[in-house]
Amino acid sequence: MKILAIHGSPRFGGNSDLFLTTFLEALPPHKAEIHRINLYQLDFSPCIECGGCDSTGECILMDDFTPLYERIINCDLLVCATPIFFYSHPSKLQAFFERFQALWVRKYRLAEPHPYGKNPRGILLAVGATKGKKLFEALVRTFRYVMDACWGSYEGGLFLRGLDKKGDILNHPEALEKVKRLALSVVEENPENWPLDRSLTP
Secondary structure (H helix, E strand, O other): OEEEEEEOOOOOOOHHHHHHHHHHHOOOOOOOEEEEEEHHHOOOOOOOOOOOOOOOOOOOOOOOOOOHHHHHHHOOEEEEEEEOEOOEOOHHHHHHHHOOHHHHHHHHHOOOOOOOOOOOEEEEEEEOOOOOOOOOHHHHHHHHHHHHHOOOEEEEEEEEOOOOOOOHHHHOHHHHHHHHHHHHHHHHOOHHHOOOEOOOOO
């Protein structure tokens, strides 16, 4: 299984970073080919709605995102780990999502099939400081459409509330055990059996 892991937080060593690292380290190395991307180490633009991809499905912006298109298309599982800022995801992750516009053009405007005949799956690992209702709803709605644009499907996520200070997740061993179980499940079980929260308004 080819796994593309996206870390969408500007803070390294924080809760979403530890959440993702725990997931990746629990994956059996002989069953998973992992490529991790820390978005805040890259220099790329959000979509500028220039229409440059309208006839080709190829983004004309040339920056650090450009090599990611092949990794996105070639992955079997896209994992996005992120904190929540003001009831949504950080701007760098939104910029990442916006660049899927070129893939949307390929699928819907040009009616192209997936280049490798894949149906990639997507999961979220998200943390938030508050305990408010529907804290992760905006993230889920956006990511569902992102996965659809790349010929894939959103499967669900693991969502943790009440984590604010750096490293708070280490005080929640049950959450870390849950993400470890998820890691084993994604390489050994069918997606419908993955232990995820599948609510659209978590």
